[in-house]
Amino acid sequence: MFFYWVMRFSDIIGQEKAKGFFRRVMLEKRIPHAYLFTGIAGIGKTSTARALTMALNCHNPSDMEPCGVCPACRQIMGGNFPDFISIEPDGQNIRIEQIRELNRRLSFAPVSAIYRVCVLQQADSMTGEAANSFLKTLEEPPAGNILILNAVEPLNLLPTIVSRCQRVPFQPLPVDAMTQWLVREKKMDPTTAMIAARASHGSLGRAIRMCDKQFLTKRDAWISRLLKLPGLSRGDALKMAMELAVKEKVKASNYRDSGEPGLLDMLTLWGGWYRDILVFKVRGPENLITNVDFTTHLKEAARSISIEGLIHSLLAVNQAERDVQRMVNPQLVMANTILKLQRLRGDAP
Numbered sequence: 001m002f003f004y005w006v007m008r009f010s011d012i013i014g015q016e017k018a019k020g021f022f023r024r025v026m027l028e029k030r031i032p033h034a035y036l037f038t039g040i041a042g043i044g045k046t047s048t049a050r051a052l053t054m055a056l057n058c059h060n061p062s063d064m065e066p067c068g069v070c071p072a073c074r075q076i077m078g079g080n081f082p083d084f085i086s087i088e089p090d091g092q093n094i095r096i097e098q099i100r101e102l103n104r105r106l107s108f109a110p111v112s113a114i115y116r117v118c119v120l121q122q123a124d125s126m127t128g129e130a131a132n133s134f135l136k137t138l139e140e141p142p143a144g145n146i147l148i149l150n151a152v153e154p155l156n157l158l159p160t161i162v163s164r165c166q167r168v169p170f171q172p173l174p175v176d177a178m179t180q181w182l183v184r185e186k187k188m189d190p191t192t193a194m195i196a197a198r199a200s201h202g203s204l205g206r207a208i209r210m211c212d213k214q215f216l217t218k219r220d221a222w223i224s225r226l227l228k229l230p231g232l233s234r235g236d237a238l239k240m241a242m243e244l245a246v247k248e249k250v251k252a253s254n255y256r257d258s259g260e261p262g263l264l265d266m267l268t269l270w271g272g273w274y275r276d277i278l279v280f281k282v283r284g285p286e287n288l289i290t291n292v293d294f295t296t297h298l299k300e301a302a303r304s305i306s307i308e309g310l311i312h313s314l315l316a317v318n319q320a321e322r323d324v325q326r327m328v329n330p331q332l333v334m335a336n337t338i339l340k341l342q343r344l345r346g347d348a349p
């Protein structure tokens with residue numbers, strides 16, 4: 001899952017600490033063999049792993065940046081470098097069989113690389129068996145291999161694994177940098193870019209996904225449902241809930257998935273909508289508003305709902321997100337949520 005095809009450290013947005021760390025490591029020519037990259041998805045962890053692969057394997061680097069033209073650089077840029085291995089969960093977990101296969105591959109010398117780089121995506125999804133097997137590899141890695149574990153945070157990893165890795169934390173990205181990048185690289189109009197950047201919680205990967213035409217169309221549909229809600233009868237509101245539960249795809253996690261937008265994306269958007277209204281209600285700073293293209297609607301809504309009603313709406317949406325993630329029956333979740341939201345709307349000054 002690569003959101004953008006970064007190859008050099010200098011192309012990565014933000015993450016100055018991580019980049020500084022790797023500059024030092026390379027300058028001193030003492031390359032640790034295992035790293036733990038922490039941070040949410042879509043902020044440059046895999047891109048940094050690729051940049052590191054290219055920097056370490058380039059035949060003619062200058063000032064620690066790869067040349068971009070030697071055979072190694074070209075292979076990495078073409079996505080067919082045999083010594084860059086990325087392992088993703090098979091379903092919910094990274095399984096023991098995947099780690100065994102990795103260990104087998106690592107027991108052979110790299111195909112052509114000086115350093116072979118192996119990335120474990122969502123390393124915290126390793127089963128206990130897989131983690132124990134991987135621990136042995138971490139303790140005695142075959143020479144010429146670099147192991148990178150990507151994880152949101154290290155709490156779900158074995159402490160014995162964490163302690164054997166060099167920790168490299170990655171931060172959520174600043175809104176302005178993401179907005180500029182989306183305008184420059186994705187040719188997005190500035191308003192859409194800003195909406196996506198503000199709603200992405202610092203994840204460029206997520207912002208890119210939100211700039212997708214399919215997502216933008218869905219967003220309009222989801223917002224128009226919310227706008228209609230106060231005027232519906234209880235029966236029609238229930239009907240809407242059933243329709244949404246059946247029509248929208250249920251996903252285990254909207255932050256990880258790059259596929260079709262679904263129910264969780266909708267609930268996240270709805271949460272952002274109520275947060276926006278709350279900002280207007282308490283006269284908070286307008287740069288906190290995400291859905292800037294609906295400012296008039298948001299202000300109007302702020303007049304017809306109490307702060308308490310807004311907080312309960314937000315809690316209802318958050319609860320629905322958790323329930324969908326826990327795979328509770330989506331029809332039940334949506335019926336409960338929509339009826340609650342409808343009850344809370346338009347009842348207080």
Ligand SMILES: [Zn+2]
Nearest residue numbers: 058067070073
């Ligand atoms: Zn090169």
